[in-house]
Amino acid sequence: MPRSPFFLFLFLFLLSPAVRAEEPKPEKTLSVIRVNVTNQAWDFTRPWGKRPPFSRRAVGTVLEGGRVLVTAELVANANYVEFETPEGGQKVPAMVDVVDYEANLALLKTDDAAFLKPIKPLEIAPAAVGDALAVWQLEATGNLLVTKATMTTAEITRYPTDDSPLLIYRLTTPLQFRDSSFTLPVVKDGKLAGIVMRYDNATNNADIIPAPVIQHFLTDAAKPPYKGFPRSGITTAQTRDPQFRRYIGLNGGPSGGIYVTDLLPGGPAERAGVHKGDVIFKIDGEAVDQDGNYKDPDYGKIGIAHLFSTKHFDGETVKVTVFRKGETKELQLKLAHRPVESYVIEPYVFDRAPKFFVLGGLVLGELSRQFLKEFGGDWVKKAPEQFVYFDRQQGELFRDGPKKIVFLHRVLPSDITVGYEELANLVIKKINGVALQSLADVPGALTKAVDGLHKVEFDGEPTVIYLDAAQVTANEEAFKAKYRLPSLQRLE
Numbered sequence: 001m002p003r004s005p006f007f008l009f010l011f012l013f014l015l016s017p018a019v020r021a022e023e024p025k026p027e028k029t030l031s032v033i034r035v036n037v038t039n040q041a042w043d044f045t046r047p048w049g050k051r052p053p054f055s056r057r058a059v060g061t062v063l064e065g066g067r068v069l070v071t072a073e074l075v076a077n078a079n080y081v082e083f084e085t086p087e088g089g090q091k092v093p094a095m096v097d098v099v100d101y102e103a104n105l106a107l108l109k110t111d112d113a114a115f116l117k118p119i120k121p122l123e124i125a126p127a128a129v130g131d132a133l134a135v136w137q138l139e140a141t142g143n144l145l146v147t148k149a150t151m152t153t154a155e156i157t158r159y160p161t162d163d164s165p166l167l168i169y170r171l172t173t174p175l176q177f178r179d180s181s182f183t184l185p186v187v188k189d190g191k192l193a194g195i196v197m198r199y200d201n202a203t204n205n206a207d208i209i210p211a212p213v214i215q216h217f218l219t220d221a222a223k224p225p226y227k228g229f230p231r232s233g234i235t236t237a238q239t240r241d242p243q244f245r246r247y248i249g250l251n252g253g254p255s256g257g258i259y260v261t262d263l264l265p266g267g268p269a270e271r272a273g274v275h276k277g278d279v280i281f282k283i284d285g286e287a288v289d290q291d292g293n294y295k296d297p298d299y300g301k302i303g304i305a306h307l308f309s310t311k312h313f314d315g316e317t318v319k320v321t322v323f324r325k326g327e328t329k330e331l332q333l334k335l336a337h338r339p340v341e342s343y344v345i346e347p348y349v350f351d352r353a354p355k356f357f358v359l360g361g362l363v364l365g366e367l368s369r370q371f372l373k374e375f376g377g378d379w380v381k382k383a384p385e386q387f388v389y390f391d392r393q394q395g396e397l398f399r400d401g402p403k404k405i406v407f408l409h410r411v412l413p414s415d416i417t418v419g420y421e422e423l424a425n426l427v428i429k430k431i432n433g434v435a436l437q438s439l440a441d442v443p444g445a446l447t448k449a450v451d452g453l454h455k456v457e458f459d460g461e462p463t464v465i466y467l468d469a470a471q472v473t474a475n476e477e478a479f480k481a482k483y484r485l486p487s488l489q490r491l492e
Contacts, residue, residue: 012082034084035060047356083301087142104165125191149173158305169208227314230335233267257281272333282321360472361417427459
């Protein structure tokens with residue numbers, strides 16, 4: 001049956017661009033993407049080479065400004081980073097923009113500005129103990145898997161580098177394994193409350209990098225160069241023991257207070273005039289109790305490290321009130337970040353190659369916690385006992401000592417090292433009478449051979465060994481070829 005002119009007119013009218021209803025704009029999708037990373041760490045037992053590469057797949061949280069937030073662990077020693085749409089298929093290369101291994105946070109970006117445009121960025125909001133939260137994961141199909149969680153505590157603890165006490169949230173949740181279960185966002189009322197840092201399958205307990213730490217990181221990252229979380233340079237002890245309080249003269253003094261046991265030489269507290277034996281009982285007007293806690297308006301009693309490290313930035317000044325020999329003093333303490341390179345034994349070495357020097361088969365290095373971790377997850381028990389002790393007590397042991405600990409890691413057999421093959425993990429004090437402050441001193445020390453011999457002195461048995469200096473030099477190229485070494489040294 002032929003259509004009437006009216007129906008034909010209506011059909012054409014609806015198709016007309018001038019009058020056709022505006023098509024709805026596509027809604028922003030999710031707030032997360034997949035992040036694929038290829039990592040390849042340096043081999044600290046054979047410092048001239050790298051370990052085999054491996055891949056990780058994670059969930060990245062999209063923030064304002066085309067930035068994607070992940071944990072720093074994810075991108076440590078990364079060779080390649082890419083973004084992928086949740087359902088898979090579309091991928092773009094990405095790069096690390098800012099990373100803080102102490103706070104375990106990293107910001108990623110891509111040069112493809114269009115890739116993140118369809119994705120709704122998440123705002124950031126803190127949580128409180130008892131809050132109902134949700135952990136987001138991605139199914140293989142790209143669908144969002146939401147697991148409910150309850151925040152149980154907020155406290156100060158050490159982050160994975162083992163040297164950075166910062167705020168964490170703890171929550172209980174039965175997470176399911178997914179192929180991208182790394183660096184998961186924790187959400188409260190549609191806003192980012194944190195990122196999963198550690199998870200225990202046996203207890204269903206998770207440690208969360210919380211919103212205040214994330215916000216501090218983002219604020220600092222927005223003002224390059226990135227400075228990092230500040231430190232006070234103070235080591236403290238509780239004053240709960242009544243006899244100890246009498247001993248340090250607190251009878252009739254402040255009811256709370258935390259005892260200063262040590263100071264970082266040249267650190268913020270020492271520069272501010274804080275002394276060993278002082279009792280800190282106020283920070284910026286906040287009373288400090290006998291356990292080193294203060295009453296935070298958001299989290300209740302919590303460690304004073306939160307006041308120093310998260311509530312302030314590098315270069316800011318806090319007022320510290322101390323009790324010293326019966327008197328109260330107010331000091332202005334200017335906070336500062338401590339660079340990892342300033343440690344005698346560096347707590348981490350990522351994104352840079354380990355230093356080494358091969359001397360006639362003796363493999364010399366600078367002691368770091370990264371080397372100790374080569375002994376496995378239980379490295380505190382399995383690594384050389386003396387080295388673990390040095391790492392744990394370096395603040396007290398090396399005040400006037402070397403800048404770095406130079407040690408003999410192993411011996412590569414050669415005609416020059418006959419009889420020395422079993423030597424390993426020994427601290428080297430001197431070469432040719434030159435006290436070693438770092439591995440950089442080795443080339444200069446080798447110019448001072450005596451009677452044609454290099455004299456190497458150890459802190460332990462054997463106390464000294466000798467190498468033929470001319471033979472060491474003559475065999476360098478052959479030694480490199482034999483062990484397929486790209487170089488006999490890396491000092492930068």
